[in-house]
Amino acid sequence: MTKITTDKLAQLLAAARATPLVENPAHAEEAVFKALLDATVYAHVPLENAPEGRMRFIQFVRPDNKQTVLPFFSDREQAGVASANRVAIVAMSGRRLFELTRGATLMLNPNIDQVALYPPEIVALLEGRPLGSYTQETLVDCEQVGVCPPAEPTDELVLALRDLFQGEATVRAAYLAEIHRGADSNDIFLLLTIVVPPAHKERLIHLISLTIQPVSSHLTLPLTVSCISPDASLPDLCNHGIQFYGT
Known part of the structure; x- marks a missing residue:
């Protein structure tokens, strides 16, 4: 297992954000997902202690589609800004976070990247399977085809x-x-x-x-x-x- 540093993860995220300017956008995105497993990520938990043997994470409802998501962050600074000192911050490997939150929908860096990871995708990441990728295109209504x-x-x-x-x-x-x-x-x-x-x-x-x-x-x-x-x-x-x- 190779430890992914915060700086390395930041570099991979920057390359993925450059899509479609990078030569292989699908490869750039897949590199981020793979790195998340062995990188330290950060999540929000309530200030009060959870029952012994359990961990409770903070979630929020997305304003665009009303889905409940669990935010997590690629660096401590983003997690701190988003917390506004109203919640606590925990650090762990991405793999550990994915294992603890099975069944939840996660969102990476909700204030910057807004990358949603749905439960079947989490399972695929833990099993080492690729997620696939897509690009968005706006079609012209009057185009003749x-x-x-x-x-x-x-x-x-x-x-x-x-x-x-x-x-x-x-x-x-x-x-x-x-x-x-x-x-x-x-x-x-x-x-x-x-x-x-x-x-x-x-x-x-x-x-x-x-x-x-x-x-x-x-x-x-x-x-x-x-x-x-x-x-x-x-x-x-x-x-x-x-x-x-x-x-």
């Missing part, structure tokens, strides 16, 4: 996603289409459209990135994910692809 059902094999992808969605009551439906865009229609990718309430969008995208890791090497086209609220109109693109989940 070609669309058709996937021409390349997607059976493994569909099966993995269907298994995931069957355990997610928030997912109403899911569609998959092959998109051709660009001047010569040579920019080709798979578009996964999910009908899900906005408050669950981030968590679902994280879980999709994690779930498709074992099958991603079999995909011949990049995958783009779009989330649609149940009360919004379904994009016409979906009608030209396939619906593989929901009714």
Whole structure:
């Protein structure tokens, strides 16, 4: 086991924040997650003592999606500023924190990085499995594209996603289409459209990135994910692809 210093963790975080300027953003993010296990991290606990043999952590409700998260910090200074002297601060390895807080959703550096780690991702980190990564893109509504059902094999992808969605009551439906865009229609990718309430969008995208890791090497086209609220109109693109989940 190699001890990760606070300075080294800060360097890795700085590289990840430079995304997409770095050459391999996925590698930069994965390096941070791996380093967290052997780095000293900091969390908030109540000032009063917990019952013997137990440790209680401070959590807060996110204003954007109303999810409860447990904040932790990559350095003592951030933890101190966020505590405002109203709570105590504990230090431990990231691995120990993850083991103690299994089942909780964690957030790294909530005032700077705001990186949420959901329970299945915590399990994956402890087991040494990659989390996967994604980038965000804003699509132009008026852009003209070609669309058709996937021409390349997607059976493994569909099966993995269907298994995931069957355990997610928030997912109403899911569609998959092959998109051709660009001047010569040579920019080709798979578009996964999910009908899900906005408050669950981030968590679902994280879980999709994690779930498709074992099958991603079999995909011949990049995958783009779009989330649609149940009360919004379904994009016409979906009608030209396939619906593989929901009714």
